[in-house]
Amino acid sequence: MGKNINEIKFSVIIPAYNAEKTIYRALKSVTNQTFVNYICEIIIINDGSTDETKSIVEQFKDDNIEFNIKLYNKKNGGVSSARNLGIKKATGNWIALLDSDDEWLDNKLEKQIKVIENNCNVDFLGCNHTDEIVRIGGHPINKLYKATVKDLCVKMFPQTSTAIFKKEIFNKIGGYDESRSYCEDGQFFLKICEKYNYYYMPEKLIVYDGGRRGFGVSGLSGNIYKMQKGAMENLKELRQRKAISISFYLLMIVFYQVKYIRRILICKMEKNEKNTDVCK
Structure with a gap:
């Protein structure tokens, strides 16, 4: 690996905690x-794993010496502290995020690099992680799209493992809030969107957590209540910074409550269906 003629250099950041079942696939996808x-x-930031994550990464590193793989081990401090440490250590001028339970499609970076090479004003770029079309206010996003803060309030996108951005953004606005465990990605992405050119391409280029849904299933995203609380905190911070109007803020409070109730109902329905299937 090395720099190319266009001086675009990516540092791939992978936080990992007890990721022995998935970390190899994530690394191989890179x-x-x-x-x-x-x-x-x-x-790779090993965030105090108690399983075989460290040894699997070390073995992968030994088996792939042609790649510049760096492993940092730290006490468990949460995914935000792990991402911050990784980005601080990064030497590339672009950052590419990847969670340890996700995988990139083989042409993920190729597709995104071609976009940023053809659009010099792109500071941040994400893509889709499902086959579902992202819609804002009912309008589908079916081409390269420059998002606004209001867009992200209505629909937080993209998913973390799809995101690439210039490292200078991190240097100027700071990193993830390490006191947060829920919706910290949304908080960070909103800060970027406020000040930089935040773009989205509607193509699916990753496999997210084995193809599962993004809420109410597993991990941190499995706690719908805390996800709702984190989203409300992000909204409040935007209003405090006067990034959104009071009328839009109040509208979003109602919208978030409706969305929260909908998610609870979806999870309950799926749980009931699963219990019914077990009884058959």
Whole structure:
């Protein structure tokens, strides 16, 4: 791996906590990239794992010496502290985020690099993680789209493992809020969207957590109540910074409550269906 003629260098940041079942697939999806020469390093932050995550990464590193793989071990401090440490250690001028239970499609970086090479004003770029079309106010996003803060309030996108952004953004606005465990990605992304050119391409280029839904299933996203609380905190912070009007703020409070109730009902219905299937 090394820099190319356009001086685009990616540092891939992978936080990992007890990821022994998925970390190999995540790493392999990076080394399989068609535009792998744009990657200058792969940084894994082992966030105090108590399983075999560390040894699996070390073995992968030994088996793939042609890649610049860096492993940092730290006490458990949460995913935000892990991402912050990884980005601080990064030497690339672009950051690519990847969670340890997600995988990139082989052409993920290739597709995104072609977009930023053809659109010099892009500071941040994400893509889709499902086959579902992202819609804002009922309007589908079916081409390269420059998002606004209001857009992200209505629909938080993209998913973390799809995101790439210039490292200078992190240097200027700071990193993730390490006191937060829920919706910290949304909080960070909203700060970026306020001040930089925040773009989205509607193509699915990753496999998210084995293809599962993004709420009410597993991990941190399984706690719908705390996800709702985190989203409300993000909204409140936006209003405090006067990034949104009071009328829009009040409208979103109602909208978030309706969305919260909908998610609870969806999860209950699926749980009841599962229990019914077990009884058959």
